[in-house]
Amino acid sequence: MIYDVIGFPKSGSVSTQKWLESRGHDCTKSEWPFLWNIERIKAHLGDRIPVLVIRNKPDALWSFYEYFGYKGKIPFEDFLNIRVRGTNFLNFTPLEIFDYDRWINKLEPLKPIIYKLEEIRLESDYPHENKTMLKSNIPTKYLNSIQF
Secondary structure: OEEEEOOOOOOOHHHHHHHHHHOOOEEEEOOOHHHOOHHHHHHHHOOOEEEEEEOOHHHHHHHHHHHOOOOOOOOHHHHOOOOOOOHHHOOOOHHHHOOHHHHHHHHHHHOOEEEEHHHHOOOOOOOOOOOOOOOOOOOHHHHHHOOO
16 A cells, blocks of 8 residues: 555654555655645545544643743643744644544545554554654643633
């Protein structure tokens, strides 16, 4: 099979690509196409099957916050609603980027394969690539007080 992992940042897309390749599949990774319009995504995919990897949303947001250097610069609560100024992020907020239902619904006509990171990482041969250095767990106060 031929796949393109178009998953979300800090949600296991690099590891999933490596995992699919290790199982003999032709697989590429393009982390941002889920943000594009559907015609651009179709043109990008060609004959590849789209693969999305989703992750527990608070963990994904916290990892994004740390990995991209926001931690220590702005409070987490403020980070959730900033417009991310970067070509890849297309001016979306972190909460919009990780609005899985929004993107999955948009991609439904393409029949994507959807993996949950918390489940797929239980596979004995699933790698852990692109680690966030010095990663910490999301503080409980955010889990209990912020609406994700």
